[in-house]
Amino acid sequence: MMMKRKLTAGISILGLCLFFAASHGISDEKKNLIIVKDGKSDYQIVIPDKYADKNVEKFLESGAKLLQRCVKDASGAELPIVKEDAADKNKPSIFIGNTAFAKANKIDASKFKGWTCVNIVCGKNIVLAGNDLHGNPGNNSYTGYFLGSVKAVTTFLEQNMGVRFLLPGYNGTEVPPQKNISIAADLNKKISPPFEYCTGRSQEIFYDIANNFFAPVRMKLYGGHSYYSAVPKKVYAETHPEYFALFGGKRIPNDNHLCISNPEVQELVYKEMLKWLDMGYDLVELNETDGYHQCTCENCKKLYGIDDPGEKLWVFHRKLAERLMKDRPGKRVMTLAYGPKVEPPKTFKKFPENMVIELCAYSPEYFEKWKEYSVPAGFTAYVYNWGNYQRVGLTPKRTPAFCEEQIKLFHQNNVRSIYRCGFGELMGMEGPVYYVYGKCLGEPEKANAQLLSDDFYRNAFKEAAGPMKVFYETMYPGLAAYTLMEKNAALPSNPRTVLAFIYQPDILRIMNDNLEKAEKLATNPKVKIRLSLVRKEFEYVKNLASIIHLYNAYSINMNQNNFDQLAVEIDKRQAMIDSFYDKDSKIPPFPAWPEIRLFAGQPKLYVTINSRLTGQLGAPFNWSTALLKKNKILPGSSRKEMKIVRADGTVPLEGSLEEGIWKEAEFQDLNEMQLGALTLRTKFKALYDNENIYFAFSAELPEGVKYTPCGQDGPSWGQECLEVFLDPSGTKEKYYHFIFNPVENSRYDAATGFITDPLNPGYGKHDVSWNPEWEYKNYLSKDTWRAFVKIPFSSMGVKAPSKGNMWYMNIGREHHMDVKGVKKAIEYSLWSPNLETIAFCNSEIFGKIVFE
Template structure:
């Protein structure tokens, strides 16, 4: 076979010819039910290449109804044209490259490896035969009696991003779908499965070593804490080296192991570590020197480490060639491209580029505190991936939620396409998906995507954070007028596909994010149009019927789509549903403290604008600390509520939030007092936390500290919520102040 090589990448302009054509400048693979070609698998081909030939055969049969025979190279016919699938021995092709070309009347589909041959087959099917794969259960395959292509063909492509991962269960649970989009089928391919990230605590477990050898761990102030390792301790190096050796022996097929910091910023500040970091200009100094020592023992393996939070700034020491720097963008504002909105990260990436060509990007693309919340960052994906590519990132891990999130299928599709070719036209790519997957409803889904992204761009001051909450955007791209507009788009979308149950289900799932935002707006009593509670003519309260309807729709849609998680803290849809129903019960309770003045005796910090009235405003907090909670860092909550007149009371309840991975814990206890002169207070009782903090505590939860007591006459209510002040020694934030977050106080 003659290989015609061009010196530049062809952008394909070849189209499937629908009409019959027999001229010499056409390849007619199939004509009116007749096969004009056979598929030839090279004699040296692997089982995977045979499978690639079968994929090609299957899709040509689906398109035309014609079955092209698959034969081996040695058994090929002399009187019929060929489609060769595989990598000919004489072909000089790079490992990651694909090449689709014609040699006279033959078609050759090849790649630099078995994997890229498979990718070349799918590229041929998509680019030349117009097959589309929107989701594992949704594809578009043309129906043509004639398959004819213009020739000559010389289509070459070598992706610059060579390991492409989209953290989506659509790909992990459906390897064939991942192959179609040329992404990996797991989050950490090639890695030792038990040492993928945050491995210090695995190599040197606190449970085993801390009590007997505290010197192995980080010095923080004047105390050793098991938050990180002391990287200048020779015994720590020996333990980690031996652990790495044992794991490579246990998993000989693995080529990568992570030697990386735990998920906190409490690194060692002992004399020796501090001196190295100072000389290196970054705490990554001790990290790189330590990892280089490990990597030097395994020149045929790759040792991965993190450039994350405190180690993100480059050191002066060059990583060894077999050290993989995994640079993480966790702090960045997602409302715009990283180069514009996260300049420090961009500069750090450029700095690492000067030290190494072995860079892996760990990028974040969803809101981890609220998977299903609107998160208008889609148009930032392309400029970010381009920026990574331009700075030596050949391995990109787009950390989506893995579990379903806002517009999950669309996001999974777009990220995979951009990792393969970052130069795609974004508007065309989104339209391709919305029209294909949502069919007639696609135009309205696209209108929603465009409008919400336009609106966040109008708010230059909005910080779109991975750990944010919809409530932050209620004065921005989720204001009440816009929520109503988004809701209208989905009403129209459902209407036009009402008779197509399959597509209607997809639209309902796409609508989840808007429904979730509106449910949270109702919880906050955003305005008259989005109020959870309606007041009847007799001053009795009732829940807005739309709240009940929307909550049930949200819950049932999640159930039908097997959507089980609300956030990365394992807070479930079932728990959200139960909590919301409980919130509705609380919202309709009489409350003598509603709207009453609150005086704080201790100072809150940062959240809810530090507004004391959050405790009695009738807006109920959600499962994120941004959602209407008043926070106290390292100090107790002490508040006095003025009921304005002496009243009979017999119960007090205050809600508290727990998010253990963010150092937010329930109070140790809550004590209630009453007074009639605001000077002399009398204790009515203490509610002790009956679920004290432990390693197995529920990560994300809301608890009502409720006390009932014999009736008293009171004008003033004092509440003292006892903060534990700091986490236990085993917590990743040991040594830092802990938080308590309080919300609505109910007095009756």
């Protein structure tokens, strides 16, 4: 029997329910209310006559149809759906939404806060109601609404009929068969979800709402960073360059870093906040540009009398919140504790009552730091549990136990809402984890990951539950170790190393054997389609891990036989990935399951390299096996080496590379960093004399692209660039780095490895204070970039090399591509490729140059 809760609104709802029970002739001794008996029912589903919003009507009708379908699937009885004014007054009813019946019984759901809802029996009638309200202007999907009545329906189905919303859509919903359906006659339950929202990639209305994955209704979120929208470079770069950060004596709008000491910039940031709040939102996000760099103008340096860039942002954002509290009482602002302000502020301990702090770090130790601060509006957690940018890329990442631990930690530390980054990419192999996470959100104190996991296995796989439990739980220890390494900052930088550890050959074998057993046992159509999704994702993981293990064997013994075995799996992988996409290079819905797309529809580029950012897989996944075979190349079996000719005469920084003194030097090609295919080709030549080393480049260039000067030591790498790495010492421990763009006054230089004191703040970092004399000249045509570079030996503190002297060197290029659906697609090419660490600046892979 459900615990009774007293709701007061004039008189107690419970008292009214007992009154209606007596009037309908139900005795105190009767414990259950029978809805369906022997496959038959007198009940009708009643929805309101009137709605404040036409979409609320649509969503509540869909909730009524869900209830109708589940009752029919379970028992065979089909309950009619009627509007309240057409309902048969002589029949018992299940009232959904803010009906007149509910209001007459003092259940005014319009006064409920957020996703609060009720399941209440009144006589023979049942009320399933919550606040149903449009919250986000312009968003007419379910993610723009509070739909408390739909939450009431899903809760009723779960707790009274055993329905499970395991995965999105019809095929993800499990309805147990039962000829008779009854509920407690004194059911009086109020559901108040402890988390305001848990948002990210939305899936499907009933899956999301049942599992507490609520959208941030009446909240304007930017996915993190609002400065881009407040002061967009497209609008102000040309007319107001002073709005943007000063780097190297130039205002640089490239990455949208702002000059926050500028009063006009401060006003634009504030107006962006007001714009959304005045449209009806209750909360707006306020955050600096991602990868924040402080403006170097004098006013920004002196701002608030503080040196720390992060502390300046804390003070700036708090001042805006205080201003907002006066101008818009009751409205809230949320700012990130991230990047330069990941640590709590140092100059104050109390936040305004309207200021929510969004945490991007959330260890127990980190929460301890925040206990010294007063944060009346509480916290939001921006979680990085999932996402294609993780070290393991598009493979499983977390365990059910991890989910339980995290949600309990959040609930204990005043976290009231969650932004899930990257959630939902692997509904097959991570389905149990997503389900556990959602259920932990509903009742953090009672959460038990093992019980919830077993509930998933039992309902999702039925007759095949046994081997599927083994399938998943064979994988989880490796994922738990991955999370532990990540937590302790001990995660290997190479994703191949991590993946090889998680998916060892014996682990793959056990998982595959149990998946095969489950497939043989499956008879239920829904179980079969769920298993087919798991199989598709597992084949991707198994092939990926197999390639890594074969590559490791090849790396130990680089012979033709090992290469051929590896090439077979690489080709198989590419064929598999090609099969995921349609003719428009999009992943279509999974067969017979429209709510599911493999990898949540990731762009082909990301699936090919298994990730973006830290999890990118280069060699051998990007090898062109056909090209390697054609040219009879065993990749990695030798290091790059070239000879540099001494110039006999003046070396011009102009002209043809096929004539004059440049004709004496041979062209060298840049290859994709890990010997994959290239979009644009680049080649170079090198010469030297008694004073300088010279480079000449010929590179294919995309048409119609405008480049912005970055000044001295600005973010030159943020656009098309060529790079030179020189190690005159020949130790691969110290080197000089030069970058330039296809535009004047846009260069970067740094020295690496020369600071040897571990206590020096610059130890292990690129020393950008090193600013030597060197020059470059560009010559651009329609689709070609010719460039010349002159670097004096004296600028590197070395003498001119003699004949036979040896240095180490690399030449690189970053080509910034425009790929649909990809935020930052960069093609990296190097003269001496890096097959191991996938690092562009790794001195270990520098090639050898010999001076003639």
